[in-house]
Amino acid sequence: MLVREKNHIAMIRENEDGTRTPLTLPNHRKIKGATLRTILRQSGITRDEFLNVYDKR
Numbered sequence: 001m002l003v004r005e006k007n008h009i010a011m012i013r014e015n016e017d018g019t020r021t022p023l024t025l026p027n028h029r030k031i032k033g034a035t036l037r038t039i040l041r042q043s044g045i046t047r048d049e050f051l052n053v054y055d056k057r
Helices: 033-043 047-056
Strands: 002-005 008-014 020-026
Touching: 020 033, 033 047
Parallel strands: none
Antiparallel strands: 002 008, 008 020
């Protein structure tokens, strides 16, 4: 769920167990690989899950 979009994108991830995880993502055309890996590790989502949501914005 998109919450806010400016220099960074604030999102809320709805988890299967009913909890929510806040995510803050850079709002750039290109994201460095290391930044993407850190986002994925911290959020516990796969690269494909991230790109699916990121491409829809």
